[in-house]
Amino acid sequence: MTPQTLGNSPILRTVCRFAVPLTVLVSLKIFWQGHNLPGGGFIAGAMAAAAGAMYLMAFGAAKASRIAWWKFSVVGLLCSLTTGTVPLLMGKAYMDHTFLNFHLPLLGHQHIPTAVFFDLGVFLIVLGTLMTIFVELGLEER
Amino acid sequence: MTDMTQLLPWIVLTPFAGAALLLLVGRWLAGRSGLVMAATAVASFSMAAWMFASTQGSLAPFLNWAWMPELNIAFALHGDPFGLFFTLLVSGIGLLISIYSMAYVTPMEPGRMGRYYATLTAFMAAMIGIALADDLMLLFVFWEITSITSFLLIGYWYEQEGAKKGALTALQVTALGGLVMMVGFILIGQVAGTFSLHVLYTEPQRLEALTHSPLFTAAMVLVLLGAMTKSAQFPFQFWLPGAMVAPTPVSAYLHAATMVKAGIFLMGRMLPVFGENPWWSPILISIGLLTFFLGAYQAFLQTDLKAILARTTVSTLGLITLIYGLHEAGQDALQILNHAAYKGSLFLVAGIVEHATHTRDLRKLGGLRKAMPITFILCLLAAISMSGLPPFFGYLAKETLYDGLLTNEILSQWPAVQKFTIAVSVLTNAFVFAVGLKLVFGIFLGRKPDDLEHVHDATPGLWIPTGVLAAMTLILGLLPGVTSGLVSGFSSEEHTHLHLALIPHHAGPAILSLVTITLGVILYNLQNIIERAHKLIALLPTAQSVWDKLLGATNSLATAYSSRWQSGSLSWYLSGCLAFLVGLVVLALWRGGVNPEHIRTSLSEMPWYGLVLCVLLSIASIAIVRARTRLEAAILSTAIGFTVSTLFVVYRSPDILLTQILIETVSTIFVLLILIFMPAFKKRDPISTLRKGWHLAVSIAVGGVVTLLLLLSMSPQFRETANLGAGYLQRSPAQGGGANAVNVIIVDIRATDTNGEITVLVVVGLCVYGLLRARRPHDRSEMHRADS
Incomplete structure (x- = not known):
């Protein structure tokens, strides 16, 4: 696997058509269960990036670079910092998390710790940064 | 007098607000930005004049807003006559300069005009701040703002080398002096227990504490150094002529009428504090007289x-x-x-x-x-x-x-x-x-x-x-x-x-005046002779050249130091970091005292498949050292990583298992992507015996110390005294609302740490993006387009 051969394998391409969406779904599941079972934003982000890397190998760096991955990192950082700052504005300690309780139609009562938003930021940052590095290295020419 | 106290902050804050406004809308106002500056100057001038007129003969208005009470630092302003005088001077001349500037400064890009007036207005605000500040730390903050705005204004024509050099020299000298002055202020604050000038003037016991302190003279010299660099006193006078590359209104305003007077203004403020020091008069008289004449x-x-x-x-x-x-x-x-x-x-x-x-x-x-x-x-x-x-x-x-x-x-x-x-x-x-x-x-x-x-x-x-x-x-x-x-x-x-x-x-x-005038006329007529005589004196080193040499020496020292330690060799960095780590651990263990009885060497808890994994690990580790190509080494290191992850199955920790597997996957992809750019191993390159020995020593030390640590951590005594896990397991459902303690630690209990780590991650990602993009010429145009 070198940058020159990225995106040249039909077998890999066929496999990835299934494997990439599946891996992304699993990573989302892992993200969501993170608070109580093995998982969380960091691992899920790494897994999603692995899916992205598969895509990159199968279809080439140019296609993978159509998404501005660095924006994921920046949005993620904003998300995490905002989650930390809101309690500060409400007169509590920085990064003091709480729970959100609300009802959703069909899904019923929801009990969500605000830490989830922080974790979402971590997810986006890990995904965005790893993919930025992968894509930029993949775009390099010898 | 309360209304006057309420007025006090607005004299300072109005121009700052004007500067902020200009930063936002200066691009559209372009040349008319000067009107905003003029308006804030008029506002500050009239407020200061009204305050002076209505408080004459009574106590000066004094305002004290809490800022950092733990450090004894306050946003305190004091409208005494000398401060108000300085305020009137700064805002009055500021008004004239803003009018003059609009007629003088040649129209440039609108963005630059806006920035020019924004900087000039911010400078005016900071100068008024210096004039009215009662707290020494507040004064220092305003002081630094004037240094920075002065730097920006001197470098207005930043395309020119002279402007860049002049701006940089001015900033170096005044900022250095400012920092030295801050140390002096801190000494005053430590000894007298207050940063407030007002308190220093009115409470004799504070001043007495300072006067009797051995740090009295040190504090004075440090503060005076700050004042003398700002006011271009000998031997720091050289930055001022260099600053004349600025547009003329800037020179007139900053470098003639106001900023250079900040230093002497500070001397005036400090005279009641340091005046009794026996060194005050000798230092100021000699330096003042020399600068006066030169x-x-x-x-x-x-x-x-x-x-x-x-x-x-x-x-x-x-x-x-x-x-x-x-x-x-x-x-x-x-x-x-x-x-x-x-x-x-x-x-x-x-x-x-x-x-x-x-x-x-x-x-x-x-x-x-x-x-x-x-x-x-x-x-x-x-x-x-x-x-x-x-x-x-x-x-x-x-x-x-x-x-x-x-x-x-x-x-x-x-x-x-x-x-x-x-x-x-x-x-x-x-x-x-x-x-x-x-x-x-x-x-x-x-x-x-x-x-x-x-x-x-x-x-x-x-x-x-x-x-x-x-x-x-x-x-x-x-x-x-x-x-x-x-x-x-x-x-x-x-x-x-x-x-x-x-x-x-x-x-x-x-009589002295008459002598002066006569002498002046004579000197004017002797101009040619004096110029010729000066050529002899001109052989002496100038302050500017001494300063340049000093800077040059500092630079070459820094270069020599960094090329020794920052050689760019990864193996040098890695071995250095590892050796330091080993040193730290050994020091900690030595201080804590290791009881050999605590080290458990029995492997009875390990199931047979665990032992098999350990044997595999050892084989892979030995093989990686003997690898002949980078690809071989990469595959072996991945093998080690996955084997280690499997070990976590043995110890039943799915969370770390999952993390480790993913990290291994991702880093393998990473290694594969960069492998093509790496040079082949050069087996025949002679590696010196000394370097080999160093690598061997570091490897053995790291391996030994980590093994020792692991064995120690398995011992029952260690587990009892430092059982962190149980505490987190207890706290995480209660405080973080999650049963997965690892994740709760990351996102909740130690969220601020994570915060720092993810910020670093984002910065690294953006740096890789920027560095690699900048190397590729056709992408650079895209980046520009994205900017605009």
């Missing part, structure tokens, strides 16, 4: 208009330093106002002349009297005031100086010093007089060069502000009674009563 002497030898004015400014600043050294603080406001009026107008005249003729060189100017009559008259007024002739303001200032020198109590203790000081002062003023002649004759009289045929006089936008200042030099001189009251009330010394008069009270000052 400035005027060097000014006389220059031919560039702004260089002449810059040197005479240095000279006057030296004079005011001298005054503080002599404890003659009563005349500080007089000298400051006098200088601001005549030097401000001379700078603006220089700007007008340059604007019209595109040169500042006296050798290329001459005979402009008929072409520029208004400018000629204004220049004449200012130059006469500078030369100290009656009935101008400069005359009153010079008479007061001579009077002070003749009657000064400190000087009269040493008659020889007194005679020397008076002699040097007379000689210096004679040089200043000669400079005045040189300016008027050089620009406006004599033969007119041919290329100056089509020169026109200034537009009203240029000459009105100049005229206001020039008129002040005459009006204040003609009304000595009014002026006496004004400058006495404004002076930093309370209960000052200066008696200014056009007809001298005593013979002494009048």
Whole structure:
């Protein structure tokens, strides 16, 4: 696997058509269960990036670079910092998390710790940064 | 008085608000941004004037907002007469400069015009802040803002090398001085227990604590260094002429009328605090006198208009330093106002002349009297005031100086010093007089060069502000009674009563004035001889060259140091970090005391498949060292990683297992992507035995220490005393609302750590993006497009 051969394998391409969406779904599941079972934003982000890397190998760096991955990192950082700052504005300690309780139609009562938003930021940052590095290295020419 | 206290912060904050507004809308306002600056200047000026008028004779308004109470630092402002005087000076001249600037500064891109006025307004705000700050730390903050804005304004034409160098030198000198001054402030705060000037003045026991402290002199010297760098006192005077590459309105405002006076303003503020120190007078008198003389002497030898004015400014600043050294603080406001009026107008005249003729060189100017009559008259007024002739303001200032020198109590203790000081002062003023002649004759009289045929006089936008200042030099001189009251009330010394008069009270000052004028005329006529004599002195190293050498030496030291330690070799970095880590752990273990009994060597808890994994790990580790290609090494390192992850199955920790597997996957992809760019292993490259030995030693040490740590952590004693896991397991469902303790630690219990880590991650990602994109030429244009 070198940058020159990225995106040249039909077998890999066929496999990835299934494997990439599946891996992304699993990573989302892992993200969501993170608070109580093995998982969380960091691992899920790494897994999603692995899916992205598969895509990159199968279809080439140019296609993978159509998404501005660095924006994921920046949005993620904003998300995490905002989650930390809101309690500060409400007169509590920085990064003091709480729970959100609300009802959703069909899904019923929801009990969500605000830490989830922080974790979402971590997810986006890990995904965005790893993919930025992968894509930029993949775009390099010898 | 409460309403006055409420008014106090707005004098400072209004211009800051104006600067912020200009940063937002300056691009659209472009050249009209000056109106915003003018409006804030008028606002601050009128508020300060109203405050001065309504608080005369009563206690000065004092405002104290809590800022950092733990550190004893407050947002405290104090509207005393000297501070208000400085505020009026800064905002008044600020108004004139904003009008002048709109007529002077050639229209450029709108963005740059907006930034110019925003910076200038922020500078004005910070100067007012210095004037009114009561808290020394607050004063320091404003002080640094003026250094930075000055840097930006000097570098206005940043395409030019000279502008960059001048801006950088000014910033280096003043910022360095500012930091030194801050240390002095901290010493005062530590010893006296307060940063408040107001408290230092009014509570004698605080001052006494400071006076009796061994740090008294150290604090004084540090604070004075800050003041002297800012006010361009010897030997720091060299940055000021270099700063003259700025647009002329900036030079007039920052480097003649206001910013360079911040240093002497601080001396005035510090006189009641440090005045009793036995070193105060010797330091300030000698440095002040030397700067006073050198400035005027060097000014006389220059031919560039702004260089002449810059040197005479240095000279006057030296004079005011001298005054503080002599404890003659009563005349500080007089000298400051006098200088601001005549030097401000001379700078603006220089700007007008340059604007019209595109040169500042006296050798290329001459005979402009008929072409520029208004400018000629204004220049004449200012130059006469500078030369100290009656009935101008400069005359009153010079008479007061001579009077002070003749009657000064400190000087009269040493008659020889007194005679020397008076002699040097007379000689210096004679040089200043000669400079005045040189300016008027050089620009406006004599033969007119041919290329100056089509020169026109200034537009009203240029000459009105100049005229206001020039008129002040005459009006204040003609009304000595009014002026006496004004400058006495404004002076930093309370209960000052200066008696200014056009007809001298005593013979002494009048005789000295006559000598000065005669000497000045003689010096002007001896110009050629003095210039020739100067060529001999010019062989001595200048302060600028010494400074450049100092900077050069610092740079080469830093380069030598970094090329030794930052060699760029990854194996050197890695082995260095690991050796340091081993050292730390060994130190900790040695201090804590390791009990060999605690080390468990039994493997009975390990199931058989665990042992198999360990054997696999060892084989892979040995193989990786013997790998012949990078690909081989990469595959083996991945194998090690996955085997280690499998070990977590043995120890039943799915969370770490999952993490480890994913990290291994991701890093394998990473290694594969960069492998192509790596050079092949060079087996035949001779690696020195010393380096091999070092690598071996570090490897063995790391392996040994980590093994020891792991064995120790398995021991029951260690588990009891440092059982972190159980605590987290208990806390995480209760506080974090999650059963997965690892994740709750990451996102909740230690979220601030994570915060730092993810920020680093984002920065790394953006750096990789930027570095790799910048290397690729066709992508660079895309990045530009994305920017705009």
